[in-house]
Amino acid sequence: xxxxxEELLHEPLVVIxxxxxxxxESLEQxxxxxxxxxxxxxxxxxxxxxxxxxxxx
Amino acid sequence: MATGFIxxxxxxxxxxxxxxxxxxxxxxxxxQQTAVLMASEKNKELLVNFGLHGEEIExxxxxxxxxTVIAETPQIVExxxxxxxxxxxxxxxxxxxxxxxxxxxGLVEKPFANLAAFSIPGEYxxxxxxxxxxxxxxxxxxxxxxxxxxxxxLKQFASEHKLLVMGPDCGTSILGGVGIGFANVVRNGTIGVxxxxxxxxxxxxxxxxxxxxxISHAFGTGSHDLSDEIGGVTTLMALDALxxxxxxxxxxxxxxxxxxxxxxxxxxxxxxxxxxxxACFLGTPPEDVNTNSGILWARMIDDAVLSAIQVSGKRxxxxxIQLTETEHGLARxxxxxxxxxxxxxxxxxxxxTFCHQSQQILLEAGIEVYSNAPLKPQYKLTHPxxxxxxxxIDMGDDAYTLGKPHPMIDGTMxxxxxxxxxxxxxxxxxxxxxxxxxxxxxxPVGELLDAIVEAKQRMQQHAGDLAVVASICGTQExxxxxxxxxxxxxEAGVILFHSNAKASLFCCELxxxxxxx
Numbered sequence: 149x150x151x152x153x154e155e156l157l158h159e160p161l162v163v164i165x166x167x168x169x170x171x172x173e174s175l176e177q178x179x180x181x182x183x184x185x186x187x188x189x190x191x192x193x194x195x196x197x198x199x200x201x202x203x204x205x
Numbered sequence: 206m207a208t209g210f211i212x213x214x215x216x217x218x219x220x221x222x223x224x225x226x227x228x229x230x231x232x233x234x235x236x237q238q239t240a241v242l243m244a245s246e247k248n249k250e251l252l253v254n255f256g257l258h259g260e261e262i263e264x265x266x267x268x269x270x271x272x273t274v275i276a277e278t279p280q281i282v283e284x285x286x287x288x289x290x291x292x293x294x295x296x297x298x299x300x301x302x303x304x305x306x307x308x309x310x311g312l313v314e315k316p317f318a319n320l321a322a323f324s325i326p327g328e329y330x331x332x333x334x335x336x337x338x339x340x341x342x343x344x345x346x347x348x349x350x351x352x353x354x355x356x357x358x359l360k361q362f363a364s365e366h367k368l369l370v371m372g373p374d375c376g377t378s379i380l381g382g383v384g385i386g387f388a389n390v391v392r393n394g395t396i397g398v399x400x401x402x403x404x405x406x407x408x409x410x411x412x413x414x415x416x417x418x419x420i421s422h423a424f425g426t427g428s429h430d431l432s433d434e435i436g437g438v439t440t441l442m443a444l445d446a447l448x449x450x451x452x453x454x455x456x457x458x459x460x461x462x463x464x465x466x467x468x469x470x471x472x473x474x475x476x477x478x479x480x481x482x483x484a485c486f487l488g489t490p491p492e493d494v495n496t497n498s499g500i501l502w503a504r505m506i507d508d509a510v511l512s513a514i515q516v517s518g519k520r521x522x523x524x525x526i527q528l529t530e531t532e533h534g535l536a537r538x539x540x541x542x543x544x545x546x547x548x549x550x551x552x553x554x555x556x557x558t559f560c561h562q563s564q565q566i567l568l569e570a571g572i573e574v575y576s577n578a579p580l581k582p583q584y585k586l587t588h589p590x591x592x593x594x595x596x597x598i599d600m601g602d603d604a605y606t607l608g609k610p611h612p613m614i615d616g617t618m619x620x621x622x623x624x625x626x627x628x629x630x631x632x633x634x635x636x637x638x639x640x641x642x643x644x645x646x647x648x649p650v651g652e653l654l655d656a657i658v659e660a661k662q663r664m665q666q667h668a669g670d671l672a673v674v675a676s677i678c679g680t681q682e683x684x685x686x687x688x689x690x691x692x693x694x695x696e697a698g699v700i701l702f703h704s705n706a707k708a709s710l711f712c713c714e715l716x717x718x719x720x721x722x
Contacts, residue, residue: 151367153446155319156343157422161383164311164342166333167324168221169300171347171386174643177684178383183314184303187325187333188217193245193267198332 206237209282210252210273211289212261217243217268219324222296224610229292235281236274244269245326247350267326308336322385323348323372330373331355338362338370345385346372346427349603353434356427360438369446370439372427376403379410379423386425387613389642390682394419396513397453399443401426404556405459405506407642407678408705412510414680415703418517421453422446428557433464437471448480455516457483457509461561475500481516485509487558487565505562505706528710535700536714543633544669550574550712551626552597552636553619555612555649556705559638559676560599563709567595570713577602592626595716597636613645616652623653627660627671634672635660636712638705639690641679650690657697672715673699676708 163182165172172184191197218226227241240255242248244265252262257273265271274285305311308321321337323330327350334344338359351373363370371378371385378385382393387403391414400406403425410420424443431437440458447453456478463471463486475482476498485503501516503509507526514520528536550567554560560578567574568581577589578599586593589604600612600619612619619637626632635657639649646652657673664671675694681687694701702708 152319152341152343153367153369153442154449156369156380157446157450158381159319161320161380162315162318163385164308164315164318164321164337165324166308166311166321168219168347169303170221170644171322171324174384174388177643180383181315183305183311183318185305185308185311186303187219187308188306189267189326189329190307192215193217193329195328 206275206277207279207282208257208273208275209279209286210257210262210271211286212244212265213270213272213289214266215268216270218270220610221614222300224615225296225299226289226292229295230272230274230285230288233281233285233288235277236285237277238275239285240271240273242271243267243326244271245328308333308340312340318342320345320385322346327351327373331359334359334370335362338366338368341366341368343369344371345378345425346370346375347386348372349374349428353429353432356429357435357438360430360435364438364442369424369442370427371425374428375401375425377406377423378425379406379420381422384643387640387642387644388423389414389678389680390684391680392419393421395421395452395454395517396457397421397423397447397450397455398457398459398513399424399426399440399447400459401428401430401440402459402461402558404640404678405461405558407640408506408556408558409457409459409510411642411678411680412507412704413513414682416510416514418514421450431460431463431467431471433466435467437463437467440471441474444474444478448478453480455481455483455513457485457513459485459506459509460487461558462486462488472498472500483509483512483516487562505566506558507704507706526704526707526710528707528714532711533714536711536717539670539672539700540715542670543672544630544664544667546630547633547664547669549592549629549631550595550597550634550636550716551592551629551632552712553600553622553626554597554636554638555600555619555640556638556678557599557601559705560597562705563597563636563712566706566709567597567713567716570716572713572716577604592629598622613640613649616646616649620653620656623656623660627663630664630667630669632664632671633669634674634712634715636708637673637675637699638708639675639677639679639694641677641683641685641687641690643684645685647685648690649685650693654693654697657699661698673697674702674708674711674715675699676702676705678705
């Protein structure tokens with residue numbers, strides 16, 4: 149079985165794009181399977197709250 | 206002048222979206238400047254520098270939107286702020302929102318994903334990218350400002366789990382013919398390439414394509430990968446991948462000079478590579494490295510392209526890049542149009558690697574050149590906005606891009622600087638680069654054309670002429686179409702080259718002391 153890096157080189161890309169939409173659009177133009185995530189900082193972007201949430205979940 | 210601002214709680218948008226809103230608001234009559242940004246700590250510092258502060262801004266959180274306006278009258282400020290909702294709605298209509306907001310939701314939608322790409326603020330990258338690695342995904346990180354210790358932890362985890370981390374601060378990769386990030390449309394072929402810099406990879410892959418050859422894979426590794434702190438973790442893993450890839454016949458590495466420890470480690474690995482290797486660390490081979498190692502050393506990106514093509518195409522070796530007789534003649538004609546005052550070069554470059562390579566070529570020709578990103582500390586500019594003698598500016602430097610779009614996406618900052626330089630009667634040459642490809646501006650030349658024409662006219666009014674020398678990086682298959690962009694430049698009287706190295710050599714020829722001419 150090929151490892152994940154070899155898969156990257158030899159299998160069709162399937163991409164999760166987190167952030168700028170343009171990156172997903174350019175992949176779509178190249179007929180790559182891609183899903184767009186409109187990312188938002190968790191817990192209002194407060195690092196202490198993010199840590200707390202991660203520990204709770 | 207009147208100023209004003211508003212803070213909108215819990216309205217988060219990405220930087221490109223905000224740039225679109227900013228453009229809409231700044232077009233309202235009477236507006237001098239607008240800033241539309243998220244209330245991150247860095248952006249709040251930026252606002253303080255603009256003279257905007259107060260309890261409301263200080264207490265704003267990273268998820269809060271801040272809009273600031275400087276305009277001719279308080280009424281115009283009010284009009285702009287009242288138009289914010291309309292601008293947000295219009296921008297949303299041009300880029301419909303996704304219903305997914307987290308990596309976890311993405312994994313549910315695409316359980317067989319093999320790559321996660323991140324372009325989010327640097328302070329959140331470690332947490333999100335680690336989640337992707339733990340879900341057994343390779344990672345591409347465009348974001349910059351990720352602390353080195355976090356980059357190292359991500360790369361060590363990835364290495365232990367046989368996953369690849371391209372980045373942080375990675376602009377470009379091409380995997381199996383698919384361009385990720387800022388990539389050009391190039392032919393599939395047998396040349397593999399690895400590099401920390403986006404523009405370095407774009408120049409290499411475009412030149413290979415334009416010479417009729419093709420790329421197997423191009424791995425972006427991130428701007429810090431070859432530092433001694435990181436030790437080239439991704440570069441070495443990419444090398445392993447290319448060495449066992451059946452399609453790849455020759456491997457090139459194109460990078461700024463690596464850290465000393467990393468260089469020795471890397472050279473030892475390259476010497477044992479079972480495929481031919483071309484190494485370009487922008488400059489002569491490092492003095493303390495054995496050059497009889499079987500590695501083909503290249504001083505500039507163009508030399509690396511030629512070497513890779515010779516090996517791949519099994520062609521006879523050709524001489525390195527040099528100017529033709531016609532180009533020497535063009536240099537003589539160009540110099541003859543200068544006034545007695547004109548003597549300095551000003552380079553305004555969007556590509557960091559281009560700024561580095563141009564300095565290297567000028568310094569090797571004995572021309573001292575100052576910069577905001579100098580090759581030697583004694584050539585550091587006191588202030589990046591104030592050129593001194595021969596100056597090359599990396600316009601993509603953090604000082605210019607914090608809270609503003611990169612010059613590859615939007616030409617506004619370069620346009621302003623071109624016009625500013627044209628008021629200095631000692632300026633003789635303007636050196637520019639134009640970078641095409643996915644995600645770059647759709648009309649990089651068109652954005653600067655008026656400023657170039659105006660700058661040339663101003664110099665002509667003072668009995669001189671401004672030599673505008675430019676390089677263009679891209680292919681005819683790129684969304685912007687190379688020929689179309691090149692034609693616009695040539696019609697405006699720009700002296701155009703298809704490589705930054707060649708444009709830089711031409712500048713050296715223009716600056717030759719009069720006695721040598």
